[in-house]
Amino acid sequence: MWIQRPENARALGLPEEVVEAIQAVRWDFNGPGRRQILTLAMDNGLIRSRGHGPAEVTFEFRMDTEAAIRAVVPFMQATLGPASVPKFNCLRTGESISFVYGEAQKIIEAGTISFLLPVWRRPTQALPVQRPYLLLNGFDQMPGWTCWELPEGLTSHELVTLLRQHAPLGSGWLALSDGRAWRLAPSTPPLTPLLDINPELADRACPDCGWPSGGKGASCQCRNLTVCRVCSLPFFWPIPGRDYTNLQGASCYVTVLASAGHRCVHWPSVRVLPFDDLIRRGR
Numbered sequence: 001m002w003i004q005r006p007e008n009a010r011a012l013g014l015p016e017e018v019v020e021a022i023q024a025v026r027w028d029f030n031g032p033g034r035r036q037i038l039t040l041a042m043d044n045g046l047i048r049s050r051g052h053g054p055a056e057v058t059f060e061f062r063m064d065t066e067a068a069i070r071a072v073v074p075f076m077q078a079t080l081g082p083a084s085v086p087k088f089n090c091l092r093t094g095e096s097i098s099f100v101y102g103e104a105q106k107i108i109e110a111g112t113i114s115f116l117l118p119v120w121r122r123p124t125q126a127l128p129v130q131r132p133y134l135l136l137n138g139f140d141q142m143p144g145w146t147c148w149e150l151p152e153g154l155t156s157h158e159l160v161t162l163l164r165q166h167a168p169l170g171s172g173w174l175a176l177s178d179g180r181a182w183r184l185a186p187s188t189p190p191l192t193p194l195l196d197i198n199p200e201l202a203d204r205a206c207p208d209c210g211w212p213s214g215g216k217g218a219s220c221q222c223r224n225l226t227v228c229r230v231c232s233l234p235f236f237w238p239i240p241g242r243d244y245t246n247l248q249g250a251s252c253y254v255t256v257l258a259s260a261g262h263r264c265v266h267w268p269s270v271r272v273l274p275f276d277d278l279i280r281r282g283r
Helices: 004-012 016-024 032-042 067-070 073-079 103-110 156-166 200-202 275-282
Strands: 048-050 055-062 083-090 097-098 135-139 145-149 171-175 181-184 236-244 251-259 271-273
Touching: 004 016, 016 032, 032 055, 055 067, 067 073, 067 083, 073 103, 145 275, 156 171, 156 275
Parallel strands: 055 083, 145 271
Antiparallel strands: 048 055, 083 097, 135 145, 135 171, 171 181, 236 251
16 A cells, blocks of 8 residues: 555656556455565565564565575675574565574675575585694684684594693584585584593494494494585584383484585684684683
């Protein structure tokens, strides 16, 4: 009803022929007239926003999703808080993208939104460091990722020993020189010895990555070689499963694979710190 008033439609910058076409539509609540009015306006650049509860804001449009996100950056800066969740729905293609504004704000305001797009539409990123490296999320209570390039020539066991002495708390990845990448968390291997977590499973751990398994067929982190073409981190990684007892009375450890949780790291926004910084923090 609001946009059918000529002065309002013109104030949005719609062409005169579109203003007249909108006026000619018979308006009906939740009927074809309402949808026709929105289609006419959205085909000429209108983006509609709607609030859903205290945190989520939905943007609807018919233009390219990337163009819509760029167009509403000033609106998001003025109205959204760090915990807000903007959701972008393209009514032309059916594409839908949502994210936490506080996690993406700096990247979006820098003019880069490719990390929001489907993986097959993202450009391959150039990593700012060489393997081996340590990559942690939420380090030192700062949002985002922090990375340290580690010394070359150390074995995986020597790297783990080094990080047990100096690595601060935080979840992330340890990328080895041979192409493997181990998922890290403060309470799970390899930064914490499995013997300290569950002594009964220590003898079933992979001798290299320290990840527990129920036998030769169970996955450990060393088999984690399928990586994302965009950010070079694994698509699949083992996560703690559960203990179970088989018919013979033996207790086995079952691992499961996490895949849907993969989110590309936006390497241009990663803080890269020297290895000496990591050593100083661990003292």
